[in-house]
Amino acid sequence: MLEKFLNYLKDVSLENEYREELESIFPDKAHLDSAQLEEIQSRFSSELSFGTGGVRGLMGAGTNRINLPTIRKVTNALGQAAKELTKGQMIAVVGYDTRINSKKFAEHAASVLLDQGFKVWISSTPSPTPFLCFAMRRLGASCGIIITASHNPKKYNGLKAYDNQGGQIVEAWDKRIAELILESPLIMRPPSSPIANADLIPSEIEEEFVLNACSFLPLNTKSNLFPKIMYTPFHGTGGALVARIFKKAEVPLLLSASQSVMDGNFPTCPRPNPEEIRSYASVIADAMQSDARYILANDPDADRIGLVAEQKGYINELGNRWKLMTGNDLASLTLDYLAKTRPMSGSIITTIVTSDFLSAVARKHQLGVIKTLTGFKNIANSMNRLADIGDQYVFSAEESYGILIDGRLRDKDGVSSSVFVAKMLQDIESKGMSVWDAISDLQQSTGCFYNDLVNLEDPSSTGLEKFNRFMKELRTMDLSSFWGLPVVSRQDYLVGSTTHSDGRITPLLDREDDLAKAMPIPTSNVLKFYLDDNSFIAFRPSGTEPKLKIYIQSCTSLEHLRHLEQKVRAFLV
Incomplete structure (x- = not known):
């Protein structure tokens, strides 16, 4: 590692x-103290992991x-992969936040x-991810790049890579790009083509995007x-x-x-x-x-959408009555409308970790339900x-505030969703209800769902x-003694099967409404336990970072949801 540095x-x-x-950080490289060695470890122990559609x-x-x-290393790999995996004129769209x-x-x-021979289209100003994805498909791009770190703090940035469908790369693309990055020299030579050629x-x-929305x-x-x-x-x-x-929609x-001023320091x-x-x-x-009744929000690259409204009797951690609607509830209300x-x-x-509330709404309207792994790159693949x-x-939609209405796009769209949600709010208000009333009203026909992360x-x-050891322990636990909870099945996405309390083992398929069209869900290190009342607890660790996400659903009450959360936390202590 020191040699690499x-x-x-x-x-x-x-x-x-x-x-x-x-x-400036390491002026005397012959005499490095422990703090400096730790900093070198942080900066040079590995390459940035290529995953979740980019770096x-x-x-x-x-x-x-x-x-x-x-x-340039990631871009070079993406461009080379596009040449190998697509046909026709090499066109790329590039944008940034x-x-x-x-x-x-x-x-x-x-x-x-440009050095690789692509015709390159680039945005003239910071632009939302959904618009750039729309432009990729409209311009027939072989690949695309968006420079953004989504909703991370100001010290972060990133590169989202897109395929010739205008979706975040999956399968053959990400594997090939990762291979090409590994084959690259430590530092590639800078490009020579002037940006004026784009x-x-x-x-x-x-x-067109406005009219489409x-x-x-x-x-x-x-x-x-x-x-x-x-x-x-959010300054994005x-x-x-x-x-x-x-x-345009009046x-x-x-x-x-x-918060409307563009500012990468995100001062507020x-x-x-x-x-x-x-x-x-x-x-x-503000x-x-x-005297506004609702707040709609997009993250800095505008692919996610949030909704906040006052609720009587509720006090948030800021000390006021404004409550953030969960991504699960917002998606379910939006689908119903x-x-x-x-x-x-x-x-x-x-x-697979999104609330079953959304699936229940779909079934209410006689719609099929397809489930896939977390992330819109997997949703795009299913599309x-x-x-x-x-x-x-x-x-x-997925629970992390991502919604897509337009089937011609291949990534979540917080921009177009905003005006659609606004029309939904108008409809709710015309009935004399609050959004919180609307959720309760909808669940009269779907059943109750309470979710937390x-x-x-x-x-x-x-x-x-x-966390990896914890996942192994979960896989060996007897379902009948799972923290004293009435577990009826364990879905193990690493092996692609469900183990039922009666001993049956069935495959994990992406749809139940039409088995003739069903496909196995791709494998991933996720475990999901269903209880006898349709509540669930799902565990999804990061593959590269010491993080574990636990998705909890209760179909009984908020009190039951908190009970399940306490069970989880007690086991992890």
Whole structure:
């Protein structure tokens, strides 16, 4: 590792900014103290792991950091994979968000692709991920790159890689890209093509995206009155395009004064995550001052959507009554409204850890349900398969605040979803209900679902091993003695089968509504335990970091949900 650090530092292809950064941290390389050795370990013990559709990490010098050498190595591998796996003219679309260095990294990636012979289209300004995915499909891209770290803090950045379908890469693509990265030199030579050789994404594609977003809205509504809705892009890319769509749809919208300015430092929300109520502190103050009833939010690259509204008797950790709706509930309400206003036959796609509430809503409207692994790259893969077999796509969502209505895209779309949710809020208000009433009303026909997520991290050197050992222990436990809970089945996605309490073993398939079209769900280190009342506990560790996510569902009550959570935490202590 020390040798790797020294070779990196003296490599002639390393940019001066990174050499100077390392020289300032390690001025005397012959006498390194323990803190400096630990820092070298952090920066050089590995390459940034290529997974979840790309790379993401802290910015800075080193092989385990996001920087220009990392960007060109991953971009080069993506471009080469695209040449091997696609046919026709090599076209690439490149975009970026508002983060620090995002534009620089995007232009660098574009130059690498130009060197490889691609015709490159690049966004002229920071742009939402959904729009860039739309542009990829509209322009017939062989591959695409978006520079973003989604909802991570300001010190992070990343590269999302897209295939010729405009979806995050899966299967043959990610395997080949990982191989090509390993075959690459420590630092590749910088590209020589000037960014001026790239073309800007045509402005008319933005207008097409706006019209497309409005095309899914119901034509006839009972009321022309809208509740006051405030929108926040969390200092990211969504503001201009969302405002434009709302204007086109003639839906009133207030923009958060404190969070609508593009700023990669995220001054009002150090963690710009629509899943965390603390991120909304500033926009809640704006909403209260403007008497807004609802807050809609997108994360900085605008692929996720959050909804916050006041609830009587509720107090959040900020000390006010504004409550963040779960991604599960928002997706379920949205599907129900879509199915009622645009009745159609077909299937929805969701993930194995998303609440069964969404599946229950789909069945209520006689829609098929397809389940796949976590992440929209897997949902996109299922969408491609639906198209191949001629089945109708209706909707997709996952619990982490991702929704996609338009079946022509292949990634979640927080931008178009925002205006659709606004129309749904208008419909709910016209009935004299709150959104919280609407959930209760919907569950009268689907049954009750209460869901929560427990995130566990152990940053110690043994953290990863600890969680892997825990998963092995879970696999050996007798179902009848699972913490005293009435378990009826264990779904093990690593082996692709369900073990039932009566001893039967059945395969894990992606759909139950049409077994003739069903396929095995891809393998993954996930365990899901169902109880006798249809509640579940699912465990999903990170493969590369000392993290464990535990998804809990109760079909009884909030009190029962907390009981299950206590059982889980007690076992992990």
